[in-house]
Amino acid sequence: MTxxxxxxxxxxARVRRIRGQVEAIERxxxxxxxxxxxxxxxxxxxxxxxxxxxxxxxxxxxEHLVDAEKHPGALNGEAAEQLxxxxxxxxx
Amino acid sequence: MTxxxxxxxxxxARVRRIRGQVEAIERxxxxxxxxxxxxxxxxxxxxxxxxxxxxxxxxxxxEHLVDAEKHPGALNGEAAEQLxxxxxxxxx
Amino acid sequence: MTxxxxxxxxxxARVRRIRGQVEAIERxxxxxxxxxxxxxxxxxxxxxxxxxxxxxxxxxxxEHLVDAEKHPGALNGEAAEQLxxxxxxxxx
Amino acid sequence: MTxxxxxxxxxxARVRRIRGQVEAIERxxxxxxxxxxxxxxxxxxxxxxxxxxxxxxxxxxxEHLVDAEKHPGALNGEAAEQLxxxxxxxxx
Numbered sequence: 001m002t003x004x005x006x007x008x009x010x011x012x013a014r015v016r017r018i019r020g021q022v023e024a025i026e027r028x029x030x031x032x033x034x035x036x037x038x039x040x041x042x043x044x045x046x047x048x049x050x051x052x053x054x055x056x057x058x059x060x061x062x063e064h065l066v067d068a069e070k071h072p073g074a075l076n077g078e079a080a081e082q083l084x085x086x087x088x089x090x091x092x
Numbered sequence: 093m094t095x096x097x098x099x100x101x102x103x104x105a106r107v108r109r110i111r112g113q114v115e116a117i118e119r120x121x122x123x124x125x126x127x128x129x130x131x132x133x134x135x136x137x138x139x140x141x142x143x144x145x146x147x148x149x150x151x152x153x154x155e156h157l158v159d160a161e162k163h164p165g166a167l168n169g170e171a172a173e174q175l176x177x178x179x180x181x182x183x184x
Numbered sequence: 185m186t187x188x189x190x191x192x193x194x195x196x197a198r199v200r201r202i203r204g205q206v207e208a209i210e211r212x213x214x215x216x217x218x219x220x221x222x223x224x225x226x227x228x229x230x231x232x233x234x235x236x237x238x239x240x241x242x243x244x245x246x247e248h249l250v251d252a253e254k255h256p257g258a259l260n261g262e263a264a265e266q267l268x269x270x271x272x273x274x275x276x
Numbered sequence: 277m278t279x280x281x282x283x284x285x286x287x288x289a290r291v292r293r294i295r296g297q298v299e300a301i302e303r304x305x306x307x308x309x310x311x312x313x314x315x316x317x318x319x320x321x322x323x324x325x326x327x328x329x330x331x332x333x334x335x336x337x338x339e340h341l342v343d344a345e346k347h348p349g350a351l352n353g354e355a356a357e358q359l360x361x362x363x364x365x366x367x368x
């Protein structure tokens with residue numbers, strides 16, 4: 001993945017938040033918190049991971065399906081956007 | 093979607109099977125079949141619908157992200173295949 | 185599944201709507217509608233099927249996990265509700 | 277969640293593996309690994325998290341839907357197993 005520095009920082013911040021969520025699951029299991037709490041934390045981490053995947057898939061579609069330097073304008077932006085809408089629906 | 097006649101027939105056969113599966117759910121509910129049976133039928137229809145979506149998304153990626161007549165060779169086949177693998181994982 | 189007549193009618197109405205959605209997918213494929221339209225219709229049918237599953241699972245949890253005549257009050261309503269919340273999250 | 281010590285150790289080992297998977301995503305993003313690698317790692321972490329959720333939901337169904345001391349034998353084991361099968365299908 002080639003990203004601007006700013007994009008990279010955003011992705012890293014996202015994955016670090018997910019690590020924090022997984023650590024919270026670990027603490028909850030260790031403290032024998034009730035199932036409800038644990039299930040809630042797992043569902044939250046799963047949602048965050050799906051959000052990260054959506055961003056990475058989006059980057060992949062925009063940056064790598066077509067080499068924009070060799071083939072400028074070849075990617076059909078509208079078709080790409082329709083695809084990403086479907087992906088987001090399924091990643092929820 | 094532009095398809096060869098053969099592809100179109102396969103897609104139609106697929107969606108008709110799904111209609112049959114939904115009709116089976118309807119009959120099971122009408123006959124007050126047990127929950128297990130109904131849940132099993134719904135899970136089957138869901139899987140078949142996910143399979144149909146995977147085929148349509150695959151067509152979309154291969155046919156519409158790049159206009160192959162105007163930009164021959166612009167779609168990175170390997171990157172497209174990686175994307176479709178992720179999509180299939182999430183569509184399961 | 186044992187249901188009151190009213191519940192049964194609601195479930196049947198739901199599954200008939202889904203059949204209508206699947207028939208719309210069939211017509212769209214037959215008419216060679218564009219991918220976007222087809223993907224949108226499939227995503228809609230999938231959501232409706234997930235909604236039906238959520239209702240059936242809810243019935244199953246409330247009616248069949250415990251035989252309420254033999255064991256009145258044995259089902260922990262709060263724990264059942266927590267379970268159903270998780271199920272709904274994953275069925276979306 | 278009340279667990280035997282052995283069950284708790286297994287759950288903790290599972291969540292620690294997931295933390296390791298999330299850390300691998302972080303390293304891959306930091307090293308600007310290619311999208312394919314990152315998407316693969318995210319899909320793996322998602323699968324592992326779904327597996328953890330399945331175990332916790334299973335515990336919840338078996339241990340908390342019915343207070344087995346107050347209502348011994350009230351939970352219909354077969355109905356519970358059917359529910360868990362559906363949950364596992366959707367958690368995949």
